[in-house]
Amino acid sequence: MTPQSFPVGEIVASRRPHRKDAARNYDALIAAAREAFAQHGAEASLEDVARRAGVGIGTLYRNFPTRRDLFESVYADEVNALVRAAAEVADREPWEALTAWLKRFTEYMVTKRAVREALDDESEIFQACRDSMYAAGGPLLDRAQAAGLARTDMDFSDLLRLVAGVLGTTFDDDVQRDRVLAIALDGVRTGG
Amino acid sequence: MTPQSFPVGEIVASRRPHRKDAARNYDALIAAAREAFAQHGAEASLEDVARRAGVGIGTLYRNFPTRRDLFESVYADEVNALVRAAAEVADREPWEALTAWLKRFTEYMVTKRAVREALDDESEIFQACRDSMYAAGGPLLDRAQAAGLARTDMDFSDLLRLVAGVLGTTFDDDVQRDRVLAIALDGVRTGG
DNA sequence: ACTGTAGCGGAGGTACCCCTCCGTTTCAAC
């Protein structure tokens, strides 16, 4: 309801280097990895990631000594974007703010899917990211519930799973996707 | 409504061999492949599949010359099981029959997920399987709609995507999964 | 029981991936 006041910065201490060329390579690696993981899942080739980023394999390993390190950085990056998105919709109407944020949540899911395969659910970073995300998005559901627009026998976690699931499937076209998502959200919505 | 009268047999001409040892190996390969694909996705190692099945790699390649052939057989096998399941629930109450079948649909989704990655959506087998599955499951939704238990501004395809999506995600536990699925189906259900 | 053949397993060539190591390049502080 008020602009987010909790920290939206780095979830884990970012290892982004200071030198210009190094920082550029770091960013290129994160972007390439997100792309590769989205396309090939958790087992994407790291050499392919380095190729996409236009850097040598050695550079990849210096920045991310293990595959897990790369996953964590890509994932944290996505979560940060999602947290920022929550602040951006905070001034809209309750239900519209919620659904707008859930739309942005779609993109996050693509990365999340691959990351799930690689990182243990109980890992520290997952915990931190979940906290961060719930702190950012949770109030959006709270507002809708307080306004009598959303059922109260569910929590934010339920909502995310529902939306994540629906958006994680493929559809004939965008029209069908929106229709099915609307049906799912009809299960969430209450007269208002 | 009446027991299924359409063919529930092989969707594609099965290449299952006649000789006893060969047939056993064929079945073991299908089972091992389903397991491996569920676990590792479309890029599971074929040598691993052969190992799980307890056969030589040569045997795998004789039965399934290409990775695609193996996928198609595993997939067709699953669809056949799903079609049979529709016949088995046909004598229950409309809404209960529908949800019972959708529960079985969960298992199918695990395989489907991997197969999607490997097979083109427009492939002949996908088309045939979809027809077969819709013919089997579609009447279950029709019945529920006719009984005023399900909204009529959606079709069977929408329902499958919705359920497939929800069940394709992970949950904290079975209780949450059932709760979220119930919310989604609340969007489908109409007063009754 | 005999026997022809369908079926079997796995060795091995090729290709790709993982990850380390180190000689070379590039930055930035002076």
Added chain:
DNA sequence: GTTGAAACGGAGGGGTACCTCCGCTACAGT
């Protein structure tokens, strides 16, 4: 501009997967 340290790229050793090929095995029909 000089220079030292940080960063770079990619060669290369070890491992695994793909797929073919062929000598061996075991089934089924007589």
